Every structure is written in structure tokens, then in C-alpha cells.
Amino acid sequence: MVENQRWLDIFAHVILILGVATxxxxxxxxxxxSTHTPAAFMSGTIPLLPSTHAPASYGDVLAGGVAAxxxxxxxxxxxxxxxxxxxxxxxxxxxxxxxxxAIVYFRFPFRVLAFWIIFITLMLPVEVRIVPTFAVIxxxxxxxxxxxxxxxxxxxxxxxxxxxQVFLTIPDEMMEAARIDGAGPxxxxxxxxxxxxxxxxxxxxxxxxxxxxxxxxxxxLITTDSGxxxxxxxxxxxxxxxxxxxxxxxIMAVTVLAMLPPVAVVIFMQRLFVKGLVxxxx
Amino acid sequence: xxxxxxxxxxxxxxxxxxxPQLVITAIFFLWPAGQAVRQSFLREDAFGLSTTFVGLRxxxxxxxxxxxxxxxxxxxxxxxxxxxxSLSIALVLALAVDxxxxxxxxxxxxxxWPYAVAPAVAGILWWFIFNPAIGILPFVLxxxxxxxxxxxxxxxxxxxxxxxxxxxxxISYNFLFxxxxxxxxxxxLREAAAIDGAGPxxxxxxITLPLLxxxxxxxxxxxxxxxxxxxxxxxxxTTGGGxxxxxNILVYKVYDDGFVGLNxxxxxxxxxxxxxxxMVLTFIQFRYVERKVTY
Numbered sequence: 001m002v003e004n005q006r007w008l009d010i011f012a013h014v015i016l017i018l019g020v021a022t023x024x025x026x027x028x029x030x031x032x033x034s035t036h037t038p039a040a041f042m043s044g045t046i047p048l049l050p051s052t053h054a055p056a057s058y059g060d061v062l063a064g065g066v067a068a069x070x071x072x073x074x075x076x077x078x079x080x081x082x083x084x085x086x087x088x089x090x091x092x093x094x095x096x097x098x099x100x101x102a103i104v105y106f107r108f109p110f111r112v113l114a115f116w117i118i119f120i121t122l123m124l125p126v127e128v129r130i131v132p133t134f135a136v137i138x139x140x141x142x143x144x145x146x147x148x149x150x151x152x153x154x155x156x157x158x159x160x161x162x163x164x165q166v167f168l169t170i171p172d173e174m175m176e177a178a179r180i181d182g183a184g185p186x187x188x189x190x191x192x193x194x195x196x197x198x199x200x201x202x203x204x205x206x207x208x209x210x211x212x213x214x215x216x217x218x219x220x221l222i223t224t225d226s227g228x229x230x231x232x233x234x235x236x237x238x239x240x241x242x243x244x245x246x247x248x249x250x251i252m253a254v255t256v257l258a259m260l261p262p263v264a265v266v267i268f269m270q271r272l273f274v275k276g277l278v279x280x281x282x
Numbered sequence: 283x284x285x286x287x288x289x290x291x292x293x294x295x296x297x298x299x300x301x302p303q304l305v306i307t308a309i310f311f312l313w314p315a316g317q318a319v320r321q322s323f324l325r326e327d328a329f330g331l332s333t334t335f336v337g338l339r340x341x342x343x344x345x346x347x348x349x350x351x352x353x354x355x356x357x358x359x360x361x362x363x364x365x366x367x368s369l370s371i372a373l374v375l376a377l378a379v380d381x382x383x384x385x386x387x388x389x390x391x392x393x394x395w396p397y398a399v400a401p402a403v404a405g406i407l408w409w410f411i412f413n414p415a416i417g418i419l420p421f422v423l424x425x426x427x428x429x430x431x432x433x434x435x436x437x438x439x440x441x442x443x444x445x446x447x448x449x450x451x452x453i454s455y456n457f458l459f460x461x462x463x464x465x466x467x468x469x470x471l472r473e474a475a476a477i478d479g480a481g482p483x484x485x486x487x488x489i490t491l492p493l494l495x496x497x498x499x500x501x502x503x504x505x506x507x508x509x510x511x512x513x514x515x516x517x518x519x520t521t522g523g524g525x526x527x528x529x530n531i532l533v534y535k536v537y538d539d540g541f542v543g544l545n546x547x548x549x550x551x552x553x554x555x556x557x558x559x560x561m562v563l564t565f566i567q568f569r570y571v572e573r574k575v576t577y
Binding site for chain 2: 005008009012013015016019020022023024025026027029030033041043044045046048094095096098099101102103104105106107108111114117118120121122123124125127128129130131132133134135136137140151152154155156160172175176179184185186188210213214216217220221232233235236239248251252255258259262263265266267270273274277278
């Protein structure tokens with residue numbers, strides 16, 4: 001702080017408290033709504049104080065079968081989301097780290113071309129070319145499978161660039177020493193590069209887990225079999241019909257469950273999360 | 283391109299290492315993108331039995347189509363509003379946290395978690411709060427201003443709803459980068475200005491804001507990309523482009539025309555236009571990053 005100005009400090013606190021409250025407000029409303037019975041949403045306004053129906057709301061949605069649109073147990077959707085997020089995060093990291101290794105530590109024909117092909121993926125977000133991409137998945141028979149959910153999202157220019165940067169900062173002497181000691185490329189990769197990039201891997205994993213968990217359009221399109229529904233895409237299918245029968249407590253219970261894992265990751269791994277976010281934007 | 287002084291001599295291994303990434307890129311990125319370009323020059327009949335080459339007609343039809351021009355306008359309004367609001371709110375919050383000594387960490391944690399909330403979920407949350415029948419904010423609006431909120435019928439209400447959801451989702455990200463930017467500004471500069479008699483507001487305009495401009499520019503590009511593409515889920519989970527196309531942004535229209543309207547040629551032409559927009563934005567972003575690395 002440059003100078004002590006009491007009124008400015010108070011003003012800053014007021015702004016921050018307002019900001020924190022505004023940011024938390026929708027989630028507060030959702031949590032409160034999930035503790036009520038469906039009857040609370042028949043008339044009047046959304047309740048702002050908690051009730052006692054929470055165990056029933058959460059128990060019912062987790063088990064499934066509350067209503068026609070909620071026949072799929074949420075516990076299954078949570079499992080699918082978890083599988084999807086973990087597979088995407090792991091897949092992206094593995095694929096990118098070995099590509100970066102190839103690009104930095106080898107010299108071979110078409111190296112620059114390979115780099116640019118990877119770069120191009122940055123310019124082709126899935127939303128933009130969704131129709132033909134869907135056609136490819138359908139032709140390959142990958143609809144309604146974990147492979148279809150995850151593999152097409154695994155190519156990652158950002159992660160490859162990140163690992164390339166990390167490898168470029170590792171001193172050349174490391175590799176020279178390893179070679180003198182007789183280590184081959186894969187041994188060098190396993191015993192030196194991997195341990196040295198541990199924190200970067202962890203930070204990136206946090207970001208990619210959130211990315212994978214929050215996927216929406218992709219799972220919505222390629223899962224028609226309810227056994228593969230993910231929770232973020234599943235909410236929409238439930239909310240579509242909710243206005244006719246106000247099951248808002250169930251919808252909000254599902255919403256809270258859908259937010260919980262990624263939000264917990266951000267709060268409990270804040271340092272890694274911030275590092276991952278800043279790293280992956282360079 | 284940069285490489286190591288010493289390298290491994292293997293011939294086949296690097297290709298093997300690159301193979302997974304390149305195969306996925308080729309099958310799921312390049313091939314569909316190529317298909318989009320190809321289809322954008324074709325017209326398919328309603329049963330998908332025959333296709334004819336129509337040249338640029340799909341593109342020309344788009345720009346003659348008032349609906350597409352509408353979507354373009356909706357996208358511009360939505361993007362500008364979301365970017366300006368989320369950047370300015372995040373900047374104010376970051377400036378406030380930057381003043382804090384002991385409570386900065388707590389405030390930061392309390393402000394960044396919405397990053398983890400999926401855009402679709404953010405949409406649903408605000409959709410619920412603004413529910414015309416039982417929502418809290420429509421009730422407040424009714425009581426205080428006599429305004430009858432209904433995003434199912436009123437296009438402007440629907441637009442405000444999706445903007446609020448998008449801004450809410452994006453504040454945390456912008457806040458983090460602004461805070462990092464503020465903390466990298468040397469305190470000595472601000473101290474010197476304070477000694478010369480510049481008050482807090484003067485210091486903000488003449489020192490903080492100019493020194494923050496690289497961060498602001500970077501965030502501008504990232505946020506434009508966010509509003510153009512990642513907000514798909516917000517729109518789909520709430521308004522579905524309606525009412526009467528009032529929130530039908532370009533990326534939603536690609537999906538809507540392709541999957542719902544089954545107009546593949548037009549949808550492909552729209553895809554190609556969007557790809558070109560992303561290319562321009564990526565180019566701008568990397569030009570900027572390049573500059574940041576050199577100084």
C-alpha cells in the first residue's frame with residue numbers, strides 16, 4: 001500500500017464484500033432450493049431460507065427415478081463425468097508431453113510441419129465445426145462410448161506448447177550428462193524430464209480436469225444412451241421439462257452436485273490451479 | 283524453431299511419439315474442418331441423395347439472409363456487453379484486493395471459484411433466479427419498478443439474462459489475471475507518484491492503467507473468444523437462441539442450422555466464417571504473446 005487512506009480501505013472492503021456476495025448469490029439460492037420440497041416452488045417466490053428436505057432431495061436424485069426426465073440416477077452421471085474428466089486430463093497430458101519431447105529433443109524431417117499441425121488445433125474449437133465432427137464420430141461408430149466422449153478432445157496445442165516451454169528451460173547439460181551415462185531417450189524422458197515437470201503436470205491436470213468435467217456440447221451430442229450421460233449435459237435434459245412440473249429442488253440438487261467436484265478442486269488446490277491457468281495461457 | 287544443442291539421434295522414435303497427437307488432430311480436427319470447407323461449396327437436397335457444386339452461393343445467401351445478419355448483430359451486442367462488463371467489474375475487484383494486506387488471500391479464494399462452474403450450469407443458475415413465475419429478481423423488479431420481467435417472451439430480457447450469466451462466469455478469470463498484472467507493477471512507481479502529490483485516482487489513470495494495458499489486451503482477446511464460442515452452453519441451457527432469435531449468436535446458429543434445420547451447406551459456410559474469425563483472433567493473440575516474450 002502506498003499511503004494510508006482509511007476511507008479508501010473501507011470503500012474497497014465494501015466493494016469486495018458486495019462482489020463476493022454477488023458471486024455467491026446464485027449458488028446460495030441453488031443450495032437453499034435443494035433443501036425444500038417441490039411444493040415450495042408452486043407459487044410465490046423462490047425460498048431464501050433453508051428447509052429440511054435436503055437429504056431427501058439429494059438421496060432421490062442420486063438414486064434416480066424421481067420423475068420421467070430424471071430416471072437416470074445422478075450417481076451414474078457423476079461417475080461418467082468423473083471418467084470423462086480423468087480420461088481427458090490424463091490423455092491430453094500424456095499425448096502432449098510425448099509430442100513436446102519429440103519436438104524439442106529430436107531433429108527430423110517435417111518437425112516444423114508437425115508443430116504447425118498441432119498449432120492449427122487452436123483455431124478449430126469443437127463448437128465451430130460441430131456438424132462434420134459429429135459425422136466423423138458417427139461413421140467411426142464411436143457414439144455412446146467413453147472413447148467417443150474423450151478421444152476427440154484429447155489433442156491439445158496449449159498443453160504441447162506448455163511442455164515445450166518447460167523442456168526448453170531444462171539445461172542441455174542434463175541431457176549431455178544422461179547420455180554420457182548411457183541413458184537412451186526413453187530412459188532420459190522417464191527419469192529426468194518427468195520428475196522435473198511434475199509441478200507443471202499437476203497444475204495442468206487441475207485445469208484440464210475442470211475443462212473435461214465442464215464439457216457440454218460434445219457429450220450432449222454423442223450420448224443418446226442414458227448410460228453414458230454426463231452430469232453437466234444431463235441437467236439441461238431435466239431442466240427442459242421443469243416448468244411444467246416444478247421439481248426445482250431436484251434440479252438444483254443436481255446443479256449443486258455438478259458444481260461440487262470442480263469447485264472443490266479450485267478451492268483446495270488453489271495454488272496449482274492458479275499456476276495451471278497462468279502457465280497454459282502463455 | 284528452437285531446439286536443444288544436443289539431440290537424440292533416433293530416426294523412427296520421434297514419429298512414434300508424435301503419432302497419437304497427429305492422428306487425433308487429423309481425424310477429429312483437420313478432416314472435419316476440411317469437410318466443412320467442402321460442404322460450404324455444395325448444396326445437398328433434402329434427402330441427402332444428391333449434391334451439387336454451387337460455388338460461393340451458400341456464402342452469398344448467408345449475407346443476404348436477414349436472419350444471419352441478425353445473428354451477427356446479436357453476437358456483437360452480446361460480446362461487447364459481456365467483455366466490457368466482465369473486464370471492468372473484474373478490474374475494480376482486482377484493484378480492491380490489491381489494496382488489501384491481510385485479507386487478500388481470502389477475498390481471492392472467494393472470488394475465483396466460479397471459474398470451475400460449467401457455463402451450462404451458470405446458465406441454469408441464473409435461469410432459475412430469473413424465472414418469471416417464481417424467480418427472486420423478477421419479483422424484486424416487479425415490486426420496485428413495476429417491471430414485468432419475462433425472458434421467455436421479451437428478447438431484451440433474454441439478452442440481459444445470458445449476458446449476466448456469461449459475465450458472472452468470466453469475472454473470476456479476468457480477476458485473477460488483473461490481480462497478477464497489478465502485483466507485477468513495481469510499488470516504487472506508485473510511491474513516487476504519491477510523493478509528487480498524485481491522488482489514488484490520478485495514480486490509477488496515469489500509472490496503473492497504462493502499465494496494465496498488456497494484461498488488458500490479452501484478456502480482451504481471450505474474452506472475445508470466450509463470448510464467441512464458449513458461451514454456446516449458456517445459450518443452449520437457457521434461452522435456446524430465443525425468443526424470436528433474440529439470443530441466437532453465431533456459434534449457436536451453426537449448431538441450430540446444422541442439427542435442427544439440417545441445412546448442411548449453410549451451416550458449413552457459417553462454420554468456415556467462424557473458423558476464419560478464430561484464426562484472426564489467434565493470430566492477434568500470438569502476435570501479442572510474441573511481443574511480451576521479447577521485452
